[in-house]
Amino acid sequence: MSIKPLVAPVALVVVAAFAVPASAGNKLVPAGQRIAVAKSAMTVQPGTEWNKLSERPGRKAETWTQDGDELNDLTFYGGIESGKPLFREVDRKNQPLPKVSATMLITDIPVLLENSYRIALGAASVRIDTIEPIPFAGAKGVHFTYTFSKQNETLQRRGDARGAIIGGKLYLVTYEAPSLYYYDRSAAAARVVADSVQF
């Protein structure tokens, strides 16, 4: 038995120990500048300052916040391909998330988000409240609002999302915050960003 296999894990631990804390990767998003989001061709122009979190919900997604993660989250999904889930799967074998399909209709976008949340949050209390057609970066899109709370939590959260299937890929922008205080606090700023989506 050689000692080689041990080297890699040890090196990994050493690197991890000296790595900068995750929070250090957060970046300020300046107001008034057009910026590409979620590793995609999608660009937005914020009217106020936001913070981009270093932790991504998925490979092709990113989250901005003003007061902190889960207090007011503005999340961009930049072209989720057919066969991929909306966000990272925690347990692919036992807890698979629904997948994006190139043949999805715009009515399927709210359903995909609802079902993914139900599974990931362990909550049956995800409810789509309103749903309406909207132009999204020139394409036929959907705008919907929803409420949800996590399992074992009495805190109600609200969400507002708009998205479209463009070229067989899903583009989506969501704004989520607790209904109490935080939702209204940044809703207008989030709307400015969502309204500015371009390709």
Added chain:
Amino acid sequence: MRNPLPALVPAFLLAAAMGTAAIAADKRPPLPTYTQAYTPTTVDERGLWMEADERERVQRESRSLVKDPALNAYVRGVLCRTVGEDRCRSVRLYIDEVPAFNAFMTPNGAMVVWTGLLLRVRSEAELGAILGHEFGHFELRHSLKDFRSHRIGTDLMAWASILVRNSGNLQYAMVGQMYAFSRDQEREADMTGFQYLARSQYPSSAAADVWVNVMGEADATAIGRKGRAQHKYVAGVFATHPTDLARATYLRAAAIEAHDVKPAVVDTHQAAMAKWLPIFLNDQIKLNDFGGSEYLLANLAGAGGWTTPLLCARGDLYRERGNPRDLVSAAQFYQEAIARGDAPPEAYRGLGLSLLRSQQLAEGRAALVDYLRLQPAAPDAALIATLVAQ
């Protein structure tokens, strides 16, 4: 049989001590002693009750609580008919809208029933079997005994350990994260629950039926996710529950031994569930568990035929998986539902969307037009209208 006499003598004495032949004929193990308005006696028990009281407060304010008086009355009625009027009276019942197979009772006497359980049982007797089991835990003060033996506070109590694929995965275990039960206690509660059932108006064979169905669904889920179906008779070292196979086997043996012949009672399970069935089915369909959901639907249809809500749910299940062949099947299920004459407008919506995704544009739009005609104020009417206009 070398010396039969010593064995005979105690048996004779026992029968004599009991006094009457009628009591001597009842060989069933006695039920635990019932105490009205029991209050905790030791510091451990008071601590457990305090925690349970706090959890009950959170549970009572949960947003997912089903408050429908009729459904609550039905579940309470089954509990009362299983464990007896005096025992059930002090139980606080909470129905929680969580689509997994679970129920539990806290040490202070609150019973929490998840809607996934209501969806999975097919009769009052099967529901009574589960509720009786949970009540058995409570009456035998299992939480306290367990707390004393472990001293590590809380642990998860997932009802169906084998249903990890279905329920544990959803972090629902957090809710049941209260009271760990050893396998012996589970077995004890199984048998106490069985005794309640045997003394009730319900057939005692229902207890084993529940576990057979749970195994079937777990297999279907595993196969649907390209896993392997497997059942073991012996539980693993760290399992909190006996395996479902073991439970089904010993409960079946007990039912055969009890051999109770009871007059058939009118079963109100389907009638009580009618209003809630579409909602609970919808919760189940959204779990992205094609195999398990399909098994469950077939199981429900086996009890009462393919009714309109079941057909619509099956259409939704196939449409949401969305393979080309699924869309064809989904359209057929919606059409069957519509042909039955009592389909909700959503059946036309599902049919239209399935056909659109199958590139049958004209027929799909026609179905969506029907949906909008039947439900002009639907929340998604404006969005559906854009699909019709395309």
